[in-house]
Amino acid sequence: MKRRDLLKRGAALAVAAPYVITARSQETLIVNTQGGEYQELVERVVIRPFEKKFGVRVVHDATGTASQDYAKIRAARGAPGFDVAGLLTPPEVILGVKEGFLEKLTEREVPNLKYLWDKTWQVIPGGSGAPHTLQYAALVYHKEKIERPRSWADYWEPQKRYGDKIKGHVINYNPANLLSVYALIHGAQLGGGGVDNMEPAWARLKAQKPYVGVVVTGSAEAVPHFENGQVWISPYWSGRSGYYIDRGLPFEMLIPQEGVIGLFDVACVPVGAKNKKLAYEFLNWRLDKEVQRQWALAYFTSPTRSDVTDLPAKFAASQIVTREQMAKTQFPDSDVIGARRKDWTLKWQEIMA
Amino acid sequence: MSRTPWLLVAAPMALLLVFFVVPNALLLSTSFLKSEAQTLTGELTLENYGFLFSKPIYQWAFARTFIVGASVGLLCVLLGYPLAYFLVRTKSRWKGVLIALSLAPLLASVVVRTYGWYIILNRFGVANDLLLNMGLIHERIAFMPSTGAIIIGLAHALLPYTVLTIMGSLNGINPNLEQAAMSLGASRTRTFFHVVLPLSLPGIAGGFILAFSIAISAYATPAILGGPATQVMATAIYGFMTQLLDWSIGAALAVVLIVSSVLLLYAASRIGAKQAAI
Secondary structure (H helix, E strand, O other), rough: OOOOHHHHHHHHHHHHHHHHHHHHHHOEEEEEEOHHHHHHHHHHHHHHHHHHHOOOEEEEOOOHHHHHHHHHHHOOOOOOOOOOOEOOOOOHHHHHHHHOOOOOOOOOOOHHHHHOOOOOOHOOOOOOEEEEEEEEEEEEEEEEOOOOOOOOHHHHHHHHHHHHHHHHOEEOOOOOOHHHHHHHHHHHHHHOOOOHHHHHHHHHHHHHHHHHHEOOOOOOOHHHHHHHOOOEEEEEEEEHHHHHHHHHOOEEEEEOOOOOOOEEEEEEEEEOOHHHHHHHHHHHHHHOOOHHHHHHHHHHOOEEEEOOOOOOOOHHOOOOOHHHHHHOOEEHHHHHHHHHHHHHHHHHHHHHO | OOOOOHHHHHHHHHHHHHHHHHHHOOOHHHHEEEEEEOOOEEEOOOHHHHHHHOOHHHHHHHHHHHHHHHHHHHHHEEEEEEEEHHHHHHHOOOHHHHHHHHHHHHOOOOHHHHHHHHHHHHHOOOHHHHHHHHOOOOOOOOOOOHHHHHHHHHHHHHHHHHHHHHHHHHOOOOHHHHHHHHHHOOOOHHHHHHHHHHHHHHHHHHHHHHHHHHHOOOOHHHHHHOOOOOHHHHHHHHHHHHHHOOOHHHHHHHHHHHHHHHHHHHHHHHHHHHHHOO
């Protein structure tokens, strides 16, 4: 081949390349969502049936936590390389709306939004995403090592309930994890405080410190410590708790007498997503009644639709599925949490360092 | 003057400009931007630096980073030098195998090696079990999370680099110099301290600088063995950038790390060069 021919062909390819990519992206959706032990679960219950129904291909990006995923969206100015940010939490969603990196949704793009709990839009800005999973920060304990706790005080002041044998068997989490933030809010509430007055939480953290044996950031990092029997009491996400207990972890999950704080996992579409139409279809699919039901049962969480009522009674008892349960669940202001998290983290580090 | 040398360096220079200079310039400018409720504003400020230097927790992270770097560098040189000396001087037919064995840790990921230390050092780990069984302690000790655990983990991870650097230096020493010293009546010890050691100083300085610079920017080992409550600058930067989403303070912290490490490395290389010249 002559050099001129080669250049001509190269130029033709370069001109055609964007069209080739566009044509492929019409039927390929890149979804960032659960990884690790949940990768198989989300692919089996949500992704593969979606591919089958719509005749498309989903590329599953299983990396990152909610804040890491939002950091990618921000760094790429709304075009992080995935079409669906499938696992954001309310603080990132609120930030995303404020910074203009997330698409606004209406029932026109995602018709199933109309079935969500009314309370949803008090937690995140209206139409900012599709909350597809509802869980809460429960209290879990090693049922072969200690008696069943009753209150958040049993976690924050473990020595009062369990004596010195609990030393080294309490876990604490960095406030970079919302689980830690929620547990601290419960600690503050025990002393008459809350998101606006965290002083009682810091006093409890100082008192708890000598009994803490493990300090981690990510929720998944705690699992080996549950498994090897080092940790006996912990706040933990209800979904993960149910999943591991079902697989033989000798723990039990409970809702302490003071109640629990709920958490929505939210799927959003970054403004620079390449395949928005299919992304909206995916969000709508995540809110489909049967998909919601199957996902709730598989992931041990609650549906975000208020009309999924046919769950097994035993399962439903530990979930948020009735108006009464929803009314009892706390949803602290995520805007306030986002704004104060840095100061709380600093305070936590000063105490725990 | 011919344009060929400039053409040759143009591509790497462009690469450096795009992927090193520009990102660092962006980092520097971000460190002077005010952040409100996790969002960057256009307002210029020195508050981010003020915040970092006024909080003991970050002063400690800064100090801990350089204590870890210096300790790891020193430990790697102290442990690596005898090993490198032995590997260079041995006449064993297994020399090749021994060199390969000493570098074998590089075959495993640093995360895997660090988790090995985690199993040994944690409160319910092998070290505690051993000490309890031997009756040397009566209560379990928290070896980690701690600065000491980070130093041990990093020294283990970086030792092969120091060994390689010192070996290179020792290999470059003419054996006739040692023989000449001994033929003039110097003992083996005197020959080592007055001939071999001074001549291998550039290798020692190189090994120290290499271990130091990797240690001060290491993330995985401090994150695992130090945990969220024993921060070094790399873990603090990661926390601000990807967990707290406060980029202005994360950028300021990164700038402090880059500037201080460049200055220290420059000073160390000057000292190394002076020693080598002597």
